[in-house]
Amino acid sequence: MIGEPEIDGDWHTASGAEGVAEALPGEPGRERVRGVARRPWLWALGGVVAASAVWAGTLVVQDRFPDLPRLDYVHSPDLCKEFELKTVGQAAGREFEGRQSGEGVYLAQDWSYCTVSTPYQEGTVMYGAQLLVELHKKQDPAGEFATGPGTDPATRLDTGERYEVVGLGERAVLDPYYANGGARLMVLDGGAVFTLTVQWFRLNDDKAAGVDGSAMQAAMVEDMRTLMAKLKR
Numbered sequence: 001m002i003g004e005p006e007i008d009g010d011w012h013t014a015s016g017a018e019g020v021a022e023a024l025p026g027e028p029g030r031e032r033v034r035g036v037a038r039r040p041w042l043w044a045l046g047g048v049v050a051a052s053a054v055w056a057g058t059l060v061v062q063d064r065f066p067d068l069p070r071l072d073y074v075h076s077p078d079l080c081k082e083f084e085l086k087t088v089g090q091a092a093g094r095e096f097e098g099r100q101s102g103e104g105v106y107l108a109q110d111w112s113y114c115t116v117s118t119p120y121q122e123g124t125v126m127y128g129a130q131l132l133v134e135l136h137k138k139q140d141p142a143g144e145f146a147t148g149p150g151t152d153p154a155t156r157l158d159t160g161e162r163y164e165v166v167g168l169g170e171r172a173v174l175d176p177y178y179a180n181g182g183a184r185l186m187v188l189d190g191g192a193v194f195t196l197t198v199q200w201f202r203l204n205d206d207k208a209a210g211v212d213g214s215a216m217q218a219a220m221v222e223d224m225r226t227l228m229a230k231l232k233r
Helices: 016-026 040-064 086-092 213-231
Strands: 097-105 109-117 126-136 171-176 182-189 192-201
Touching: 086 126, 086 213, 171 213, 182 213, 192 213
Parallel strands: none
Antiparallel strands: 097 109, 109 126, 126 192, 171 182, 182 192
16 A cells, blocks of 8 residues: 555665776776876776666666656655645644654665644644655556555545646645545655645644635645655656
8 A cells, every 4th residue: 555655675775886886996906006007998998898887787677677667756864854834834824843754765665754743722723744755666656546544544534525636746636634624635756656644623623613624735735846846856
């Protein structure tokens, strides 16, 4: 399920090209040889050989994994640094704090998340938000996109009120909560899946009267657009 980070294998290691670049200086008879003039054509030949090796390695990878999903976004180990929620904060009329983040880097998928909330104030609506970014490196997530319960199994999404968001990634959908207590925005773009959830409530009042759900949903779309532009390669 897309909403749950995949754990598949060991931590990633440096790519083949980087490994070649790091190994060359330490090899005997190469750059560390002093006092011996090297012929210019040897430098050129070395460059051709290295480029050919990298290209051959790329072809092998493409041949073994022809259907790898496209990834146009970078992994952020501290997503809270990218997650500003400016427009959502304006719609809420509150500042978010209490930021907590986490991340994982695996063979099948990289993921990171950030959660924020507004401080408690007597008689005011409280807000909480969570952002999850998943970068699928082996399997195309399109088949399972927006089919799960979200990042919080306790939430009740009103999928009957779902609507498509145009102009955001390859596909984007927004699902409001029942009783207008929040919303979830999910965006698919290649192998990347972005999930933004915003909840609002007032103590002893599940409906959180006074919150403009439509304005909050529009604010979520704008903040998601800003975040995706930041993480774009």
